Amino acid sequence: MKVAQLPRDELARRLRRGELLLELPPFVARLRSDVASLARDIADMYGEFAVSSPEAFADFSVEVSREPGLRRWYKPQARFYYDDQPSFAPLPAEQAFPMIEWGLNWCVAAHAHQYLTIHAAVIERGGRAAVMPAPPGSGKSTLCAGLIQRGWRLLSDELALLDMDTGLIHGMARPVSLKNASIAAIRDFAPEAVMTPPVPDTVKGTVALLQPPGASVRRVREPARAAWIVLPSYERGAPPVFSPHGKERAFMTLAEQSFNYDMHGARGFEATGRLVDQCDCLRFNYGGLDDAAAAFERLAAASPP
Amino acid sequence: MNIWSCAGRERFLVRSWSGEEGVVYDKLSGDTHLLEPLALELLQRLGTGAPRSARALLDDLGNLLEDAGSGSALAAIEQGLESMRRAGLVVASAA
Numbered sequence: 147m148k149v150a151q152l153p154r155d156e157l158a159r160r161l162r163r164g165e166l167l168l169e170l171p172p173f174v175a176r177l178r179s180d181v182a183s184l185a186r187d188i189a190d191m192y193g194e195f196a197v198s199s200p201e202a203f204a205d206f207s208v209e210v211s212r213e214p215g216l217r218r219w220y221k222p223q224a225r226f227y228y229d230d231q232p233s234f235a236p237l238p239a240e241q242a243f244p245m246i247e248w249g250l251n252w253c254v255a256a257h258a259h260q261y262l263t264i265h266a267a268v269i270e271r272g273g274r275a276a277v278m279p280a281p282p283g284s285g286k287s288t289l290c291a292g293l294i295q296r297g298w299r300l301l302s303d304e305l306a307l308l309d310m311d312t313g314l315i316h317g318m319a320r321p322v323s324l325k326n327a328s329i330a331a332i333r334d335f336a337p338e339a340v341m342t343p344p345v346p347d348t349v350k351g352t353v354a355l356l357q358p359p360g361a362s363v364r365r366v367r368e369p370a371r372a373a374w375i376v377l378p379s380y381e382r383g384a385p386p387v388f389s390p391h392g393k394e395r396a397f398m399t400l401a402e403q404s405f406n407y408d409m410h411g412a413r414g415f416e417a418t419g420r421l422v423d424q425c426d427c428l429r430f431n432y433g434g435l436d437d438a439a440a441a442f443e444r445l446a447a448a449s450p451p
Numbered sequence: 452m453n454i455w456s457c458a459g460r461e462r463f464l465v466r467s468w469s470g471e472e473g474v475v476y477d478k479l480s481g482d483t484h485l486l487e488p489l490a491l492e493l494l495q496r497l498g499t500g501a502p503r504s505a506r507a508l509l510d511d512l513g514n515l516l517e518d519a520g521s522g523s524a525l526a527a528i529e530q531g532l533e534s535m536r537r538a539g540l541v542v543a544s545a546a
Contacts, residue, residue, distance in 0.1 A: 394468060398474065
């Protein structure tokens with residue numbers, strides 16, 4: 147059963163009781179919250195995702211609950227819990243959905259060590275994936291959000307999960323986190339795209355989540371093999387330009403952007419090396435999404451498998 | 452004068468795609484280093500050959516360095532070795 151097939155009051159009831167098990171392949175997350183608006187955001191953003199039965203096993207049990215005290219009447223706050231343990235400082239209750247998203251990212255980054263986990267967007271076209279590791283501010287999520295509106299399959303905008311045995315990359319196809327000017331940029335680029343209401347004054351500025359394309363969610367269990375490592379950088383007004391990037395430097399970027407590279411030791415080194423082996427490594431400078439989408443179209447067409 | 456040697460022949464995993472720069476994984480420390488071309492060449496020579504001085508390394512590399520006869524080539528080698536010593540990749544001992 148999909149989230150969208152659950153009546154809204156049933157979704158809210160499961161969420162209140164901690165019986166909402168969201169399938170985020172390769173994981174399952176148990177969600178609990180007493181923040182009423184969260185059911186709406188989950189329905190809007192995760193409608194195409196499957197739900198497990200309340201009794202099923204969940205990899206992560208997370209909760210966002212309102213903080214007690216008089217303050218809740220005039221400045222309500224909510225807190226993220228992992229396995230019933232409070233994690234992170236309380237935040238304004240209106241940030242509940244971004245908090246769930248950040249918390250789920252943390253759950254995976256901190257616990258899913260069966261993978262080499264890399265802070266990177268991953269999109270796929272024609273069986274070949276582009277991995278875009280980049281620090282915040284590089285335009286990674288904006289580029290990812292734009293390209294998935296133009297036929298690229300979303301695997302992830304934040305976490306690339308590299309299976310070190312098969313070399314395949316898994317993603318969860320979760321909503322794309324847009325910040326500040328990126329929100330308007332995607333609205334202009336894809337007016338039909340579904341987003342949460344923007345949440346102002348978060349630690350990352352104003353944040354809105356973008357609904358993942360249904361076609362990507364339906365293929366969420368399909369990993370992909372990387373063909374490109376692309377380091378994006380946004381520069382207002384710049385033409386879209388791909389340029390070669392040294393494989394050794396791409397390797398170092400992947401290692402630096404990995405959450406658990408150090409933990410895997412020599413195995414992580416070898417796996418990262420194999421990933422670099424199989425990829426063209428490129429820098430991509432861009433200043434607009436239309437141009438960027440056309441440039442990626444040419445990239446996909448120019449490099450046959 | 453220092454005699455330089457590799458910190459451990461079986462200790463490092465090396466990958467290079469360009470044949471110039473390289474990435475080196477140190478199994479002992481768990482660190483990964485990006486090495487510039489000269490440093491990579493020095494590490495590989497020390498890893499397969501006997502310990503030697505910077506001057507001897509310069510002599511070995513003479514045919515690869517355009518300005519091998521100049522003081523700047525020796526200075527570059529010494530700088531590369533010192534940088535790798537700080538990273539724990541090579542060891543210096545007094546001659």
